Amino acid sequence: MKPPPFHYHDPRCLDDALGLLAEKENAKLLAGGQSLMPMLNMRFVFPDDVIDLNRIPELTSIGEDEGLVRIGAMTRQCALERSEVIRDHCPIIIEALRYVGHIQTRNRGTIGGSLCHLDPSAELPTVAQGLDATIHIQSKRGARTLAMEDFPAFYMTPAIEPDEIVTAVEFAPWPKDHGFAFVEFARRLGDFAIVGVAVLLVVSADGSISRASITLGGVGQAPIRCTAAEEIVTGSNDSDAAMREAAETCRKIDAMDDLHVSGVYRQKLAVALTLRALRKAYDRAIGESVA
Amino acid sequence: MTDTRTISVTVNGSRHDLEIETRLTLADFLRHQISLTGTHVGCEHGVCGACTVLVDGQAVRSCLMLAVQADGAMVTTVESMTGENEQLHPLQQAFHDNHGLQCGFCTPGILMTLLEFLQHNPSPNETEVREALSGSLCRCTGYQKIVAAALDAASRLRQDVGKTAGRRES
Ligand code: FES
Ligand code: FES
Numbered sequence: 001m002k003p004p005p006f007h008y009h010d011p012r013c014l015d016d017a018l019g020l021l022a023e024k025e026n027a028k029l030l031a032g033g034q035s036l037m038p039m040l041n042m043r044f045v046f047p048d049d050v051i052d053l054n055r056i057p058e059l060t061s062i063g064e065d066e067g068l069v070r071i072g073a074m075t076r077q078c079a080l081e082r083s084e085v086i087r088d089h090c091p092i093i094i095e096a097l098r099y100v101g102h103i104q105t106r107n108r109g110t111i112g113g114s115l116c117h118l119d120p121s122a123e124l125p126t127v128a129q130g131l132d133a134t135i136h137i138q139s140k141r142g143a144r145t146l147a148m149e150d151f152p153a154f155y156m157t158p159a160i161e162p163d164e165i166v167t168a169v170e171f172a173p174w175p176k177d178h179g180f181a182f183v184e185f186a187r188r189l190g191d192f193a194i195v196g197v198a199v200l201l202v203v204s205a206d207g208s209i210s211r212a213s214i215t216l217g218g219v220g221q222a223p224i225r226c227t228a229a230e231e232i233v234t235g236s237n238d239s240d241a242a243m244r245e246a247a248e249t250c251r252k253i254d255a256m257d258d259l260h261v262s263g264v265y266r267q268k269l270a271v272a273l274t275l276r277a278l279r280k281a282y283d284r285a286i287g288e289s290v291a
Numbered sequence: 292m293t294d295t296r297t298i299s300v301t302v303n304g305s306r307h308d309l310e311i312e313t314r315l316t317l318a319d320f321l322r323h324q325i326s327l328t329g330t331h332v333g334c335e336h337g338v339c340g341a342c343t344v345l346v347d348g349q350a351v352r353s354c355l356m357l358a359v360q361a362d363g364a365m366v367t368t369v370e371s372m373t374g375e376n377e378q379l380h381p382l383q384q385a386f387h388d389n390h391g392l393q394c395g396f397c398t399p400g401i402l403m404t405l406l407e408f409l410q411h412n413p414s415p416n417e418t419e420v421r422e423a424l425s426g427s428l429c430r431c432t433g434y435q436k437i438v439a440a441a442l443d444a445a446s447r448l449r450q451d452v453g454k455t456a457g458r459r460e461s
Contacts, residue, residue: 001314002335007294008313008359030357037355038336041316050313054360078349102426103404104340107349108356189425 003040010052014059014138014167017051022140022163024049029165031074031113034105059112059167062086069171073112077101077124080111089173090131092180092198096123099182102190112166118156118222120256121193125152126217127182128169129225130198136168143167152222174211178202179285181277184217185269193218194261195269199277201233203285209233214246214274219255219266226250229274239282247275298362302327303371313359318342320358321368329369329399333428340427343400344368350407369399372406381447382406391440393431401427405441413449417442 006028011017021027028047030036031054039045053059059074062083069089071080080086081097100106100114100123114124115135125148128135133148137160146159153159160166174180184196196217204210212233214226229246236242250270255263283290294313299306300320307325318335321327321344333339335354342353345367372380379387382402392398401424408415408423415423420441421434429437 001312001319002316002354003314003357005294005314008296008357010359033355033357033360034337037316037357040314041336041354052357052360102340103408103423104343104350104352104426105337105355107351189422 002043003037004043004046006047007049008052009049010055012055014056014165017053017056018138018140018163018165020049020051021165024051027051029053029116031116032076032105032109033113034101034109035113035117035119053165064089067172069173071111071169071171073115073166073168074110075112077106077109077111077114078103081106090171092130092182092200093124093127095180096127096182096196096198099123099184099186099189099193099196111169115151115169116158116160116166118152118158119192120155120221120223121196121218123182123184123193123196123217126196126215126223127198128171129223130200130213130215131171131174132213134170135166136170137164138167139164145170149225155221174200175202177285177287178211179281179283181280181284181290183273183277183280185273195219195266195273197270197273197277199274199281201278201281201285203239203282206237207239207286208235208237209239209242209282210235214278216250216253216270216274219250219253219270221256224253226253226274233278243275243278243282247271247278250274296359296362298359300358300361300364300366302366303368311358313357315358316354317344317346317356317358317361317366318353320361321353321366324358327368327370331396331399333396338428339397339400340404341397341400343403343427345403345407348407350404367403367406369402372402381451382409382444385444385447386437386440389436389440389443391432391437397427397429397431401429401437405444409441409445409448413445413452415442415445420445 027049030052059072061072128148135146179201181199184193186193198215200213202211212230214229216224229249232246233242255266257263297310299308321330331341333341337355344353
């Protein structure tokens with residue numbers, strides 16, 4: 001048997017899950033299992049208790065309320081791909097999901113699981129950062145929210161306490177006619193991205209960019225919001241030149257070296273991909289069809 | 292410490308009520324507890340796709356799911372594909388005719404993945420087929436013939452649907 005021994009719990013409501021989590025010393029939460037299960041199978045983790053969140057219906061929903069889109073943490077990636085609410089309000093999520101694993105993993109993987117695992121090259125944390133998501137967190141002690149920007153504490157570690165569960169993610173949709181693009185480079189489709197970029201733009205009638213969000217994934221230990229680049233493109237009356245200049249700023253970002261590629265290579269990729277994403281988002285915003 | 296549960300799972304139409312250890316993966320449950328060895332395990336950590344089965348109609352990696360999580364679910368494995376008299380499913384026949392396999396180790400996972408994929412997308416193009424196959428590793432074929440088999444299967448299945456529709460009308 002591959003996984004180490006543990007006690008298994010499958011609570012039927014959030015309250016029971018929170019109770020278990022508060023009381024167990026060395027517990028792991030099981031969401032879609034696409035990261036925890038491999039770690040169990042390889043015996044990288046030895047939890048005494050596994051608390052399975054898959055039988056808690058209140059954590060799986062996609063809803064729209066007072067102009068905000070709220071996604072339950074246990075909503076599966078395949079459900080997001082097919083959701084009309086997401087397609088209408090946050091289409092960049094759907095564009096990014098194409099790069100998240102494969103059909104078989106998206107059928108199980110959840111948005112909350114992906115955010116909490118917080119792999120530096122994962123697409124969903126990058127997009128959540130770009131959309132200024134609000135993370136809803138709960139424990140026996142109460143509920144709180146955290147801006148996505150403050151969610152990563154350090155490498156692959158969210159800023160949540162051991163007794164807390166992420167219950168939902170909330171987005172404020174961009175105006176209907178915004179432009180968006182998610183582009184990434186990986187060795188093969190579905191592999192971890194070497195660099196991924198999420199861009200959202202609002203373009204005014206005169207062709208200038210009035211609002212911009214640019215986020216890089218895979219470059220640093222957590223998604224990086226490129227505020228300097230955003231400032232360059234916003235308000236410029238020569239959008240094309242501004243987009244080139246903005247992309248160029250990515251060359252200065254402190255990028256990780258790892259056994260796959262060097263930091264310098266990541267910086268080069270970040271420049272190229274940011275420009276590509278900016279142009280694609282811009283074309284979409286002005287109503288041109290993009291490939 | 293042995294943590295066990297009695298689960299009830301319907302696999303290929305037959306119900307199994309069994310007491311299992313909760314840390315048992317669905318892949319091992321299928322292979323060792325109910326002796327359905329058609330589902331293969333390659334990597335056992337979610338990389339190769341060989342262990343793909345359908346759970347409530349959705350393709351999932353059975354090495355990344357605990358058997359206890361399938362309690363109450365309907366599981367479909369490659370063994371369900373052949374009909375009476377060992378007649379191959381059109382998808383299997385297409386793999387046979389196009390030489391879509393060599394050693395066959397990856398084949399069950401690929402067949403189960405395509406079974407769901409072709410349901411959602413009955414007329415895929417080559418790029419879409421390659422994208423659907425991206426979660427499965429094959430050490431033998433170089434994928435070319437698998438892609439050909441998948442496209443051929445799609446057209447056979449479309450004809451089958453056409454035929455049944457025609458029959459219903461007449
Ligand atoms: S054995 Fe499950 S993905 Fe390889
Ligand atoms: S046919 Fe041998 S692994 Fe695919």
